[in-house]
Amino acid sequence: MLGLMRVEFHRARTARQPLCTLMVAIDDLDGIFERHYWQGKDAAMRASYDLLKSSCKGLGFFGMALMSGDRIMAVFPNTDPGRLSELGNAIVEAAHKVTLTLDGESVPITLSIGASHNLLAETNSSFEGLVEMSGRALFLATEGQGNRYVMWREAEAEIDGLRIELEERKKSFEREALVLEEEASEIGGLQQAQLVDKIQQLFAGVERTDAIQALEGQILDLAVKELFEERRKAVAAQMAEHRRQTDILEKRIAKLTSILGVTEEELKRVMAMKNIDAGVASIFRTVQGLSADDNQVETKKALMSEIFKQNLSLQKRNAPAAEAA
Amino acid sequence: MTKNSVVDTKKGEPNDSIAAQMSTNVEAAPNKDGGVLYLGIDLGTSRTSVASSNGQRVTISSHVGYPKDVVSKKLLKKDILFGDEAVEHRLSLKFYRPLAAGVMKHTSNEKTDDVEGNMKAAADLIREIIRLAKPRKDELVYAVIGVPAQAAIHHKDAIIKAARETVDSVMLCSEPFSVAYGLDMLDDVLVIDIGAGTTDLCRMHGTMPEENDQVTTTFAGDYVDNRLTELIKKKYPEAQFSIHMIKAIKERYGNISDTMPPVVVELPVNGKPTSFDITDEMRTACRSIVPSMVDGLSNLISSFDPEFQDRLKNRVLLAGGGSQIKGLDLAIEDEMRKRLGTGKVMRIEEPVYGGANGALKIAHDMPAEFWNELK
Incomplete structure (x- = not known):
C-alpha cells in the first residue's frame, strides 16, 4: 500500500495535480490501551478506520489508507486541499458520535487529524517530506488538545494566496490606470469639444471685433487648461487610492510573514522544551526483586543488601550537606 | 527532582476546565503509576551506555560541548552538544571530556572554572543518557550506575547528585562487579574491564568485592592512544594527526596478534593525504597494556585462597570497550601462561553494553524496600 501511495505521489507531481495526505490519531489512545489493553486499542483503531472509510464514501473521496501502529495514514490523489478540509472536519465531527463498548464500558473517542498537500515546495519534493509534514500537522492537532483537524502550513498558504492576490491587483491597477487615462483623454476630448462649442455659441451672437476674438481665444485656452487640470486631479486621486490598497x-503580507516566522520559532522552542517523545513504556508495572527460582538467590540477596548499605551510607552522608546547601 | 505524585486525579477522567488544568500544572509532579523503568548505566571515560527495561539501549561517546559564543550557538542551534556531535564541532565549543582518567576530571576540591565546567558537563551527560533511554513521565525510574572500582567519594557524590535530578532512586556499583553480575558469574571469577581511562580488575568470590579485591590501573584505552601517537610521531614525524584521529584508527584496526593484516592509514602531510604503514606501531601500542594487566591479575590471584587459585586463573572475563582489540585475550593468556603457568580468558559477548546490562540486572533484582529507602 505504501508503494502504491508513493506511486500516486510521483504521478501527481508529474501531472502537476494536487494530492493530499491525512494522518489520523485517536486522542488518549494510551489511556484506552492501559484500561482495555490490546483489545481496546485494536477496537478503537478499527472504529477510526471504518469512520474514515464511511466518511470518504459519504463525501465522495477516493483514496487509499493504511493502519500502522497507532496511526492511520491516507492519501487522496487529485484532491484539492480546500476540499480535504471538508473531509477532515467531517471525520472529527463524526467521531463525536462514535462510542465503543469495551469490557462493558462505553468509551467515547475523539480524533486528531493532521493533513498536508503537495502544493508547497517543501512537500512537493518527496513523499517522505509530505508524510512528515502531515505528521507535524498531527502533532499540532494533538498538542492543541486534540479533537481537531490541522492542515500543515495553512498560514503560509494564506500568505502565498495574498501574494498572488497582490500581484493580480497590481496588474489590474496598471490595466485600470491605462483604461482611466484613455477614458480620461477620450472623455476629456469630448468634454473639451463640447465646452469649445458652448463658448463659441456664446460668442456667436456678439459682434466680432479683434478684442472680442482675442477674449474668446483666451477664454477657450483657460477653459481647456482648467478642464485638463480637473481631469488630471481625478485620475491622480484614483491612482492614489489604488496605491493605498496596494x-x-x-x-498585511509583511506582518503575516513576520508573525509566521515568530510562530515557527516559538513552535520550535516549545517542541524543544516539551518532551515530544512520550517515551517507551517499561515492560514492568511493579518492582521485581529477586526471583525465588534463581540458583544463586541467597548469594544475590546478600550482594543486593551490601550494595544497598554502601549506597545508603553514601547518600546519607550527602544528605546533611545538601540540606545545609 | 521527580518524586511520587501529589496529585490525585483519575487517569482518563475528563478535566476540561482551565482552572483545573492550571492548578494541576502548578502543583503536580507527574502521576507515576505507569510502571517501573529500570536503567543500567555504564558511565565510562570514552563511552557512556544505558540499557533499560523498556528495551532501549543507547551508547554515546562521553563528550560534552557548550557553544563558545553567540555566533557558534546560532550556528549549532543548540545549547549543549553530546557525543560524536560534540567531537565533530569541538572547535566551536567549550569542550569537555568530563570522565577522563575514569573518574570525574578534577583532582582537588578547589572550585576552579575547569572543575566546575567538568562537573556540570558530567551532570549534563548523565541527564542526556537518561533522556535517551526514553523514560515515560508516568513511570518510576530506578537507575544503577556503574562507576570505576576506585572512584573517589566526591566523584560518587557528584554522580548521585546529577542522576537524582532525573531519576526517582539511584544506586552506584563498581563497573567490573556489574559486568560479572550481568553474566551470573559471581564466584571465583576475575573481571578485566578495559575502559578508556582505567583498566579495572576485580576478583569475585561470592560476596561484594572489597578494596583488596580490586585493582585499577591507567594502562587503558587512552594509554594505548598516547603510546600509538608517540610511536607514529617517532617513525613518521611529517605525518599530521590529532588524538581523535588516532583513537578512531585504533578502534578500527586495533590488533595485537603477530599475524595481523597490515594497517595502512592515510594521514595528511602538508595538507596532502599520504599512506603510512603503522602495523608494528599498532601492535606495540596495543600490546603495551598487557604486562600491567597480568601484573594486576597476578596480585589478585596470588593473594587468593590457594585451593581456588587455579579455578580463578581459568575464569578471567575480558570486558569493556578496550577488550575489542583483536587478539588481546590470547595475548593475556600467553602472558599468564608464562608468568602463572596457566590461564583462560573469555571475552564477553557485548563489550560495549556488558557493564550497562549488568547494572540493569542489579536494578531489576534490587528489592522494592531498598529503592524506596533511597528515594
Missing part, C-alpha cells in the same frame, strides 16, 4: 496588502 500598500495595505503589502503591509
Whole structure:
C-alpha cells in the first residue's frame, strides 16, 4: 500500500495535480490501551478506520489508507486541499458520535487529524517530506488538545494566496490606470469639444471685433487648461487610492510573514522544551526483586543488601550537606 | 527532582476546565503509576551506555560541548552538544571530556572554572543518557550506575547528585562487579574491564568485592592512544594527526596478534593525504597494556585462597570497550601462561553494553524496600 501511495505521489507531481495526505490519531489512545489493553486499542483503531472509510464514501473521496501502529495514514490523489478540509472536519465531527463498548464500558473517542498537500515546495519534493509534514500537522492537532483537524502550513498558504492576490491587483491597477487615462483623454476630448462649442455659441451672437476674438481665444485656452487640470486631479486621486490598497496588502503580507516566522520559532522552542517523545513504556508495572527460582538467590540477596548499605551510607552522608546547601 | 505524585486525579477522567488544568500544572509532579523503568548505566571515560527495561539501549561517546559564543550557538542551534556531535564541532565549543582518567576530571576540591565546567558537563551527560533511554513521565525510574572500582567519594557524590535530578532512586556499583553480575558469574571469577581511562580488575568470590579485591590501573584505552601517537610521531614525524584521529584508527584496526593484516592509514602531510604503514606501531601500542594487566591479575590471584587459585586463573572475563582489540585475550593468556603457568580468558559477548546490562540486572533484582529507602 505504501508503494502504491508513493506511486500516486510521483504521478501527481508529474501531472502537476494536487494530492493530499491525512494522518489520523485517536486522542488518549494510551489511556484506552492501559484500561482495555490490546483489545481496546485494536477496537478503537478499527472504529477510526471504518469512520474514515464511511466518511470518504459519504463525501465522495477516493483514496487509499493504511493502519500502522497507532496511526492511520491516507492519501487522496487529485484532491484539492480546500476540499480535504471538508473531509477532515467531517471525520472529527463524526467521531463525536462514535462510542465503543469495551469490557462493558462505553468509551467515547475523539480524533486528531493532521493533513498536508503537495502544493508547497517543501512537500512537493518527496513523499517522505509530505508524510512528515502531515505528521507535524498531527502533532499540532494533538498538542492543541486534540479533537481537531490541522492542515500543515495553512498560514503560509494564506500568505502565498495574498501574494498572488497582490500581484493580480497590481496588474489590474496598471490595466485600470491605462483604461482611466484613455477614458480620461477620450472623455476629456469630448468634454473639451463640447465646452469649445458652448463658448463659441456664446460668442456667436456678439459682434466680432479683434478684442472680442482675442477674449474668446483666451477664454477657450483657460477653459481647456482648467478642464485638463480637473481631469488630471481625478485620475491622480484614483491612482492614489489604488496605491493605498496596494500598500495595505503589502503591509498585511509583511506582518503575516513576520508573525509566521515568530510562530515557527516559538513552535520550535516549545517542541524543544516539551518532551515530544512520550517515551517507551517499561515492560514492568511493579518492582521485581529477586526471583525465588534463581540458583544463586541467597548469594544475590546478600550482594543486593551490601550494595544497598554502601549506597545508603553514601547518600546519607550527602544528605546533611545538601540540606545545609 | 521527580518524586511520587501529589496529585490525585483519575487517569482518563475528563478535566476540561482551565482552572483545573492550571492548578494541576502548578502543583503536580507527574502521576507515576505507569510502571517501573529500570536503567543500567555504564558511565565510562570514552563511552557512556544505558540499557533499560523498556528495551532501549543507547551508547554515546562521553563528550560534552557548550557553544563558545553567540555566533557558534546560532550556528549549532543548540545549547549543549553530546557525543560524536560534540567531537565533530569541538572547535566551536567549550569542550569537555568530563570522565577522563575514569573518574570525574578534577583532582582537588578547589572550585576552579575547569572543575566546575567538568562537573556540570558530567551532570549534563548523565541527564542526556537518561533522556535517551526514553523514560515515560508516568513511570518510576530506578537507575544503577556503574562507576570505576576506585572512584573517589566526591566523584560518587557528584554522580548521585546529577542522576537524582532525573531519576526517582539511584544506586552506584563498581563497573567490573556489574559486568560479572550481568553474566551470573559471581564466584571465583576475575573481571578485566578495559575502559578508556582505567583498566579495572576485580576478583569475585561470592560476596561484594572489597578494596583488596580490586585493582585499577591507567594502562587503558587512552594509554594505548598516547603510546600509538608517540610511536607514529617517532617513525613518521611529517605525518599530521590529532588524538581523535588516532583513537578512531585504533578502534578500527586495533590488533595485537603477530599475524595481523597490515594497517595502512592515510594521514595528511602538508595538507596532502599520504599512506603510512603503522602495523608494528599498532601492535606495540596495543600490546603495551598487557604486562600491567597480568601484573594486576597476578596480585589478585596470588593473594587468593590457594585451593581456588587455579579455578580463578581459568575464569578471567575480558570486558569493556578496550577488550575489542583483536587478539588481546590470547595475548593475556600467553602472558599468564608464562608468568602463572596457566590461564583462560573469555571475552564477553557485548563489550560495549556488558557493564550497562549488568547494572540493569542489579536494578531489576534490587528489592522494592531498598529503592524506596533511597528515594
